[in-house]
Ligand SMILES: O=P(O)(O)OC[C@H]1O[C@H](O[C@H]2O[C@H](CO)[C@@H](O)[C@H](O)[C@H]2O)[C@H](O)[C@@H](O)[C@@H]1O
């Protein structure tokens with residue numbers, strides 16, 4: 001494979017997704033699997049299992065040509081690392097919710113302990129020419145820990161969530177230690193220019209570092225920090241939308257709607273996704289447009305997520321009550337305005353649901369990227385496409401400028417956008433869809449992977465960048 005040459009790729013992430021025969025995997029897993037297969041690489045991560053006492057024993061497996069190496073964690077590890085520091089401390093803070101961020105020394109201790117465990121697991125597997133690619137906020141210190149074990153390999157890090165403004169980040173105890181750890185990598189990637197800009201701002205203002213184009217220097221160490229938006233497998237997703245499973249689902253949904261227009265939302269049940277604001281915006285639409293009652297249904301698919309974390313239990317209870325209240329107020333014996341569904345669907349069925357929806361309503365308060373927005377576009381019928389209403393605060397809004405971009409905090413804007421989308425002429429729908437689909441197809445998941453790994457390959461093992469890789 002051209003980007004990696006003869007080097008093996010080693011990917012390390014919290015979750016590992018093994019290829020299955022029916023290909024039912026997320027886009028990230030598909031993209032990484034392809035690169036791992038072609039480079040005979042390894043994907044390292046948590047097995048998702050809990051063991052009584054940590055053994056460090058590695059479970060090796062090979063499925064469809066992709067090797068995985070996983071470890072089990074102890075209950076205390078999962079509490080302090082995954083539920084604790086990752087999802088009670090970093091996730092809310094990095095999504096600008098310092099009101100929800102909890103800090104406890106135990107969380108930070110558990111986070112570092114688990115990262116040491118991943119470093120111990122990965123270290124013996126690493127060969128000198130391997131390129132190492134660490135994914136996401138669960139694993140920020142891992143690169144530093146691998147360097148401490150003597151690995152001078154090319155190492156990259158990709159952050160899948162936003163990078164917060166400096167004024168918020170400084171509320172984290174030991175914030176500079178966390179940021180300093182990123183300087184162990186050679187290339188650090190973010191989804192958007194905005195997150196990259198905030199990272200550079202922190203390094204310059206808080207740490208006295210300097211920025212020169214993509215190069216960011218702190219003390220003796222210079223790394224590259226780039227914006228590299230993740231995409232989906234657009235062609236494959238468009239095909240999935242006309243598969244038998246998708247068509248069955250499409251028919252089932254359409255039959256149940258009886259000519260009503262469907263608005264669809266698909267999100268993990270997470271406070272960052274703006275579901276409460278979405279329901280309130282839709283309620284505002286119902287209040288302002290009684291003539292539209294019975295013509296419209298909002299289907300919100302929201303599989304529960306991170307249910308051991310209290311803020312997730314709270315948002316779930318809030319949404320249960322809100323959906324009940326809105327339905328109670330507006331329903332009739334033969335019409336329910338919100339279908340609120342707490343189960344997840346596999347890709348093909350989901351693609352059929354997206355295609356059956358006249359409107360995709362994607363309104364996170366803050367989101368690293370949001371792949372659902374791109375999937376909704378890819379699943380549409382080119383001859384009769386639906387309209388995407390997208391929060392300006394999703395990373396995806398930087399690319400999908402032909403969506404109806406809204407401020408998710410404003411119920412009026414949401415109500416107006418729904419009204420506009422319901423009556424949008426076919427010509428305008430087609431024009432907007434074509435422009436968005438061009439972007440989804442061009443900057444797809446392979447583009448993302450290749451752009452990042454090419455940058456990493458251009459770094460020499462001593463950390464210098466080959467001349468031709470320097471940006472103009
Ligand atoms: O693994 P979980 O705790 O169940 O969470 C699922 C994933 O959520 C986050 O996704 C992010 O990555 C997406 C792809 O780049 C991006 O589109 C989205 O905006 C992000 O929120 C998380 O960052 C992943 O690590 C989780 O696996």
Ligand SMILES: O=c1ccn([C@@H]2O[C@H](COP(=O)(O)OP(=O)(O)O)[C@@H](O)[C@H]2O)c(=O)[nH]1
Pocket residue numbers: 026027266267268301303343344345346347350369370371372373375
């Ligand atoms: O019932 C569901 C709900 C969501 N997803 C997938 O979960 C991913 C969600 O990614 P996104 O970037 O939108 O948000 P995240 O959950 O990663 O924050 C998308 O690929 C969805 O298709 C799914 O397969 N089934």
